[in-house]
Amino acid sequence: MDISPKLRLFVDSPLVEGDRLCLDQKQAHYLLHVMRAQAGAEVALFNGRDGEWLSRIGEAAKRTVVLSLERPLRPQAAEPDLWLLFAPVKRARIDVIAEKATELGVSALWPVFTRHTAMTRVNEDRLRLIAVEAAEQCERLSVPEVHPAQPLESVLAAWPSGRRLVLLDEAGGGVPIAAALAAGFCGPAAVLVGPEGGFSKSELDGLRALSFATSVGLGPRILRADTAVIAALSCFQALCGDWRTPPTVRS
């Protein structure tokens, strides 16, 4: 297996051998002025559909970079179908959530408003930028979809059949996460993490009663929302997701 070049970009265009691809101004600026790349440099590309490709910088002018696609590095592979539903928190911690959830392999980021959610607006474009950057750095072959923020009730009302919901029950109503996940969650799943203030009593009763939900607990300490997100997604990937297969040997 090839080692990816250090420069790695997510693009929208199809990736086909021999094609040439003109970067947008922002990505051109990043390559030339942030990463100080020059003509001839190798850049790995992925678009979420066509695997990872090796390309090379051909022309590089002030605001223009043209890349020539040389050869495939890795085929597109199936990834866990795991959504993260989370109550938006203040800026620094919502950035952490978007970055870490992307590294941890979620397929979708979905901000949801709950009764006790303090935030009333979410900048989805900003979340997507963070997700793209994290995907580029962690060597993912895809970028999680960022859903527009919605009330939790509406998301649950349109819940797709066959998708399990792992509910982080910070009030202590859940079973230990390893025991819950040991039962095996095959197929589509979602993790739901509430706001710093917790779910309301009636909201929690409603969630616990959902036929597709499993309430889990993360031990005796109070975790911040961003910690709980990372902890739950890590346990999911370790026990039910793509951390179960032996890792890629890199050296």
Next chain:
Amino acid sequence: MDISPKLRLFVDSPLVEGDRLCLDQKQAHYLLHVMRAQAGAEVALFNGRDGEWLSRIGEAAKRTVVLSLERPLRPQAAEPDLWLLFAPVKRARIDVIAEKATELGVSALWPVFTRHTAMTRVNEDRLRLIAVEAAEQCERLSVPEVHPAQPLESVLAAWPSGRRLVLLDEAGGGVPIAAALAAGFCGPAAVLVGPEGGFSKSELDGLRALSFATSVGLGPRILRADTAVIAALSCFQALCGDWRTPPTVRS
């Protein structure tokens, strides 16, 4: 079980019923001017030895707060004996590591210098402040010990017998973490996370050969050092630590 009051402080003094306790200036300032607490307010106290106590603000002057100890809230309980050894990373991410590792219940934070560690100095006092604050907020009954930063080699040379080392092998030499931990780690353990640049080849060969070490992998994506710390500690607590017991019911 009592619900802890919202104000919660770590103190050094012994906690004994009926005692009065004079806070230092910094904690007095925090209570009076940051949290705007007044005489009569309840404050939970813990010192890592005597459990959690309910106290009440008696006198509250400009720079002086005297607390009266009223009654015990929770007894001191055994906590997992889990060290975190980590290569120091730049400031924002080392802060995240100290905060999250405390929430995730480590008993010791130990910065270690590896071949590829870019940082040469660590502010242990700052790490301790972050750990104290995180312990106060997550309702821990202890604060992790912060060891002075040391070369990894020296720490390993004096390794205590009977303590297992979970080595995060980012080069892909480890077994999937859930499989490794399913074997059961009873007793003292430590998690070791290397620097952003990874371990050197010879360092990794040496680590893999240690009789007390188990190499583990965290899936196909490259995780940042702070993400890897949180992920590994979460899997440990879920599979071998104190997340296995049913959570405390809080509402």
